[in-house]
Amino acid sequence: MAGTILEPGQIEAAASKPPFINLPPRDLFARRSERLNRLAEGHPFADYLRLLAAICQAQQQALDNHPAELPVDAHRTAECLKHDLPPLAADTLVREGAWLPLLDAWLAAFVVPDNPAVAAAIEQLREADGGQRKAWAVSLLSGQYDSLPPALVPFLGAGLQLAWSHWLLQLDLTSLREREDQTHCPCCGAPPMAGIIRHLGQLNGLRYLVCSLCACEWHYVRLKCSHCRSTKKLDYLHFEGSPQGVKAEVCPECNSYLKQLYLELASDGESLSADLATLDLDMLLAEQGFQRQAPNLLLAPGSDA
Numbered sequence: 001m002a003g004t005i006l007e008p009g010q011i012e013a014a015a016s017k018p019p020f021i022n023l024p025p026r027d028l029f030a031r032r033s034e035r036l037n038r039l040a041e042g043h044p045f046a047d048y049l050r051l052l053a054a055i056c057q058a059q060q061q062a063l064d065n066h067p068a069e070l071p072v073d074a075h076r077t078a079e080c081l082k083h084d085l086p087p088l089a090a091d092t093l094v095r096e097g098a099w100l101p102l103l104d105a106w107l108a109a110f111v112v113p114d115n116p117a118v119a120a121a122i123e124q125l126r127e128a129d130g131g132q133r134k135a136w137a138v139s140l141l142s143g144q145y146d147s148l149p150p151a152l153v154p155f156l157g158a159g160l161q162l163a164w165s166h167w168l169l170q171l172d173l174t175s176l177r178e179r180e181d182q183t184h185c186p187c188c189g190a191p192p193m194a195g196i197i198r199h200l201g202q203l204n205g206l207r208y209l210v211c212s213l214c215a216c217e218w219h220y221v222r223l224k225c226s227h228c229r230s231t232k233k234l235d236y237l238h239f240e241g242s243p244q245g246v247k248a249e250v251c252p253e254c255n256s257y258l259k260q261l262y263l264e265l266a267s268d269g270e271s272l273s274a275d276l277a278t279l280d281l282d283m284l285l286a287e288q289g290f291q292r293q294a295p296n297l298l299l300a301p302g303s304d305a
Contacts, residue, residue, distance in 0.1 A: 029060035029162075039277040051115075059106060084179070086188050094137050140297065161213060188216070208220065212296060245261055245274065257292065
């Protein structure tokens with residue numbers, strides 16, 4: 001059988017090339033919950049972070065005991081990968097409603113705290129029919145926050161994250177092709193929540209963008225705005241001595257920013273929890289006129305923590 005003979009240099013390059021994507025671990029939500037609980041100690045938004053930790057813990061419980069008969073459509077996946085389309089395209093799947101059983105699984109797992117506002121939001125979500133839930137989810141994933149009650153955002157967002165991460169972990173993505181300047185998730189098409197700068201092994205110094213929906217990470221070069229792709233005069237802002245290892249990559253071209261988690265500064269860091277624990281940085285940047293373009297599905301823009 002005919003084949004291609006690789007020269008030694010080509011073999012080394014193939015062996016050392018870092019992966020385009022990193023899939024989340026199966027205990028992702030448990031890790032987020034643990035990290036949020038630790039970050040809550042002594043934090044001015046401690047109660048808020050503990051509520052989010054409980055949300056993530058329920059996500060993990062539902063993922064570990066997910067409803068049966070929720071497979072990925074193999075034919076659709078193959079066709080999407082063949083044509084370089086996201087196999088879990090959020091703008092399509094969110095309207096079809098196959099994620100609704102996982103939202104119900106999350107609602108069953110979540111222990112409602114003794115908080116009237118939280119209890120009212122959970123009850124509203126439980127009582128809504130499938131059509132209303134899908135309409136709210138479409139608004140949430142498209143960034144139209146005025147079209148759904150703000151109090152529902154973290155709970156609806158938790159169900160959506162659970163569903164897409166569940167599907168992602170079933171996929172065979174060996175045929176997924178890397179494309180330059182991939183500003184949205186190659187698996188589901190959602191925008192990034194944050195960037196993460198790796199610090200070990202062959203990934204040392206590389207940036208990966210973290211999907212706001214399915215939690216896939218994909219490689220994106222550093223020193224380039226992930227929103228407008230500009231490389232001009234990017235700045236990196238942070239609070240001195242911050243234990244979260246977070247800096248904001250600020251782009252003067254599009255007046256936006258994306259938070260970056262530097263694992264060399266916080267080796268046990270996790271992107272979603274680090275983002276939610278540094279809302280003071282968002283407040284500072286908003287005062288300076290910069291816009292946040294990266295959604296966090298557990299956070300309603302403009303909401304009080």
